[in-house]
Amino acid sequence: MRLFLIPISTRRALIYARPLRRDAAKELSLLDRTTSKAAETWAKWEEAESGWKKHLVTWGNRVQQRIPFEEWGLKSIPSLKAQQRIDENHGSKQIDVLFPGNSVRVENIPNILRKIATERQEFHQKKMWWSLGIAPFTAPFALIPVIPNIPFFYLAYRGWSHWRALNGSRHLQFLVEKNLLNPTSLPELEQLYAKRASRVLEDTPIDTPSSELVDDIEQSDDRILLKMSDAKKLASILDAPELALEAERAIVQVTEHLETQKRKEKEAQAEEKKKP
Structure with missing residues (x-):
């Protein structure tokens, strides 16, 4: 397993783990195989031109876009047990963490990853139990013919998603606490961030x-x-095609957050000027 720490803004970063090797598919748990099958079914439904499948996929994709990028990042990290099934030496050797050394100080990596690992654990645990606890109460919807029990599947999915993120966060915390991380600055990432920083920051040449x-x-x-175009560049640099979608999601969410924050600040300033 290899970790990537991708700064999205000057204050927020995405953590991402390279997916499990294809040749390790036989080692996947029943839950992972079931999830993979569900993803294949979802992909087929996306091809529908109309009907409830099309509407469901459209709604589902909107829901997924609203899930915080931090959750998606933690979900990319397999549980400690899952990784140890694939690599029996995992937990006794260091894991590479690739990052741009001109945007993040190497000595800050452990604290950054510790914060990413721990700050949402309680949230994911509470939401996991809430989603799974409420799901059985949606059973009456299953009586509707033809259309699947959407509320149940949504709650079950969110429960699974929080469970996966919780396991990923605990695994990351384990790696930090056991000092099993090997931060490595990648020159290709440094080149990309040098260009972007020179564009964003005043008086900062490339x-x-x-x-x-x-x-x-x-x-x-x-x-x-x-x-947005950097998402695919990152995926290419790090040889992780799946990273493109996660980076795009993170860029959109952080951009929207900063724009909302800026708008609120302007509104607050306007209100302040109105005061006598």
Whole structure:
């Protein structure tokens, strides 16, 4: 397993784990195989031109886009037990964490990952039990012919999603606490972030030394670093095609958050000026 730490803005980052090897598919748990089968079914439904399948997929995709990118990132990390089934030495050797060294200080990596691992654990645990606890009460919807029990499947999916994120967060916390992380700055990532930082930050030329660029990023207010087109570039650089979608989702969500924050600040300033 290999981890990627991708700064989305000057204050927020995406954690992502390279998916399990295809040749390890036989080691997947029953739940993982069931999930994979469900994904295949969903993909087939996406091909429907009309009908309830099309409407369900459209609604479902909107729901998935609203799920925080932090949750998707943690879900990409397999549980500790799942990884140990594939690699019996996992837990006794270090795991590479690839990141841009000109945007994140290497000495800050453990604290950043510890925060990512722990800050949402309680939330995911509560939401997991809530979703799974409410799901049985949707049983009456199953009496409707033809159309599947959408409320049940939604709650079951959200319960599974929170469970997966919770396991991923605990695995990441384990790696941090056992000092099993090997932060490695990737030159290709540094080149990309040097270009983006020079565009976003004033008085920061593209050839700014790494140590100075990190200072500029840390001293700036929260600003988006990546463009949507960078998602596929990241996936190519890191040889992780699935990363493109997760990076795009993170860029959209962080951008919307910053725009909302900026709008609220302007409204607050306007209200302040109105006061006598």
